[in-house]
Amino acid sequence: MELKLPLIAAIDVGSNYIQMIIAELNPEGQVKILEDVIQPTSIGRDTFTMGRIDRKTIQETCEILKGFSQLLKDYRVKDYHAVGTSGIREAENREYVLELIRLKTKIEVEIINSAQERFFMYRALRSRLPGPLLAEQTTLIVNLASGGVETSIYEKGALIFTEYLKIGSLRLRETLADLEAKSINFPAVMEEFIDSKTSLLKRFLQDIKFTNFIMIGNEVRTVANLCGEDQRIEVEDFTKLYEKLLIMTDDQITRTYGLVKNQADTFLPTVITLHCFLKLTHARQIYVPDISLKNGLIHDLADGLIESPQSKDSLNDMISSVWYIANRFGADRRHAEQVEKLALSLFDQTGKIHGLGHQERLYLQVAAILHAVGYFISFTDHQEHAYRIIRHRNIMGLSARDLILIANIVRYNTQESPSHQDENYEGLMDRDKIVVSKLAALLKLAEALDVSHKNKVEKVEVHRKGEQLIFTMYSWQDPFLEEWTFQNCSSLFEEVTGMQVIVKRKGLSL
Template sequence: MSTDPSKPESLALIHIGATSITLLIGELNDEGQFATLDHLERPLPLARDIFRSGVITRPVIEQAAAILHDFQLSLAEYTVPTTSVRCFTTNILAEASNHEIFLNRMQIASGFVVRIIDDGDMTHLIYQTTLRLLKSNPEIANANTLISHIGPGNTRALYFHKGRIATYSSYRLGIFRTTEAVADTSSVQQLAYIEEQIRGVVDHLATDYSKAEIDYHVAVGAEIQSVAAHISPPVQGASFITLKQLEKFTEKLALMSADEMVRRLHLNYTGSEGLVAALQTNLALARRFNDKVLVVPEGDFHSDLIHNLLDSRTQTKTFQEEILQAAREVGKKFHTDRKHGEHVAKFSQELFAQLQDLHGLNSKHELLLRIAAILHEIGMFVSAREHHKHSLYLILHTEIFGLSASDRTIIALLARYHRRYNPDANHPHYADLTRDERLIVFKLAAILRVADCLDRSHSQRIKNVKFSRERDTLYIDTTDVEDTTVEQLAINSKCDLFHEVYGYEPLLRNA
């Protein structure tokens, strides 16, 4: 870090993508504005390896390591400290059977911890891109809008109802997954083969949203956003492309070589890979929804992704509220006791704040705790007996907007441990966590248990509490109820974990 307080903070991000590795170096001023100093990109056929053979070959691993070594020279030139460098890989990396070996090799080559981009990162970016479009188009903002993102290995769909998230889902349908499947076909056959390859997933997606009233279909993604202006000039921050225009443009591209695409569309070589598959997939999806026009936002999706990852600030309040609302919709789907869940979430949030100096966790963990509180009894939908285990299963296997698989694992385990059973190293899913993640589960589960006990009767009879700590006791003062025997008995029976973690015995008293 710079010792000169007047000098902007130097930051850098390395993104190991589907077809290239990118290095972005810049400075962040006190207002949080980022100024780019250097931008480097080197080709790397990572997606080709993953979707062709399921493994990353040794030549590609060595090529990636060499690129990272070269990037280190640039970082040294700009005197960017190691602590200010973040390194991410595309989420398709997880599909390679040797991805752990690859990650370890990259860490050894660069000295940086390399993290796979998760679904939470991607949905956050798609959400931000959508919000920019909605702000510039009031008519779309007040309508029902389907957002589709065709990524390297997966497709995501978000349904906005009057500017708010209503539904979210993802599918195993991606540009490079499709590209490798039709790699041996001629350019004349390519479009028909792509249609055949993707038909099943496109039908599945369309069926999932068949009951949704859709006024606008918005397509986002690196490929379609890079060429949208060539198809239809943008108006109010977006290109409005008819299906006939998209079809004609895609057919023309299918006959071009990579060199021609680069020359005519001013793309780089990595940007031309998968372009035809991306456009044809968007076209197939638009046809399936009987769209008249496809709306494509202005902007560079890949650049936006990198800047989004570089921004270390926590998620916006609005985005967190969207995630909470998505969790509530899941709870509604499985008929949970909504009032109880919200009440437990309220107490959890208050106790989390009271213990901030002890647990040292951040707002993201607070969000996961609140969601766990909302969904902790979701397993009652299956059976009251061992419902905590059913809650674990349902949360693990239910997509929630804005949350990654690792986020859902933490939430599922909190629901699993909201009763009197403590985390055990032999328990499935918990055993797979890192040491730090296990500590997070311990800290949050202890809070959730106390909060749950405060609404033991599911009647919300204790409406407000005040927490305070004295010596080895956590006092929970309430003015609502004189007799809190039921709640105190519940605390005594299941909150031993709280004492183990925080060193305080919870005690209810009437203020």
């Protein structure tokens, strides 16, 4: 008898469109789309011009989402993920908007940051791309949304660089609206503006030889369709379109290409932005996969039910982006890798003691990789500097709350223990305080095992004996310093677990 999996849905309350897909899964984790609906919205236009979402737009949004809510009921969907992006995220009245949506539609919308948005988009990308495209070649990926542009580089299958700029297609249009009325050559002004915002990025990218250029986003799909292509755009065809648009008015563009208003507003900025990034590559084709944020959301939901190879690739993307930050701040990679390995080993072996899950394991992994980034600022109070660095990073797939927890874990990777006198700790919810304390305790122990930065400890085995936990270190060299430091750093672990820590060591022989 075939396993019957529940239907799932994803809702993207975007800046230019509100979209939803409803899908079913088969036991192999493949997604079959049952419904795919899209409605235009003025959310982004309101936010990017006025800083707030207008009452009329809120009403229209609620009406659209009421229709989506009815579809969810018709299909009996219980598992869904609804998100809002920059249009709601940057609105001064976002809390009121979310509350009205919740009351009128019964849909809970989560505001995600640009790093989370990137994670979901790349999860969708992984489901569509030919494997060798990322695994074997240097690839530039530009995710053009209404509010911003996310630029990433893959090299030999690993994500090695990522940056977010607030020059999305709709934001550009609204930002430069005054200039449009005054300029006789608005496309040239827009391109110059984009070049000014990407000048530092270009300095970094100009020496890299990209084999592939991937462009993703709803607006980019419109460009691909007008070039008569599905998944790929020939650079020659795109160049002809670009040069043609430079001498056309907005009205001419709208009539010639049969665009509706939402498409017309973002079409020219999309083409010019695409051209600016295309100049950085040697690609002869632009790969334009038919994906959007909602596809990434639906695949992420599916991964929660059935693990797929792509879900592991997405996790690897996230960890690659963390290593990019660590390298940027001069971390000792060999030491950080050793602390990461030992921290995860301790976490896995003490699972029945601490009772934490997969998400908390990820927090510990990220904290272990980034635990020493504060030294880049100063050797004095380096943990405070690390806290601020992590707290204000955009790390792929991690929410603001996730970053606060990870920053606090690193903050307490010292002789100091979490205290209610510390406002950063006191401001956490009670459950989050427990998570931070347990993971900080494990990170302290893991770093103690490589305090000499000599990778002396090959492995650690943990065994329980009554109310004692016996940690046995296996080492090729004398780990006297590591043993002494481990014992001195064990008090927080003993306090949060209620167990007594016993340290032993065994030598390894050839």
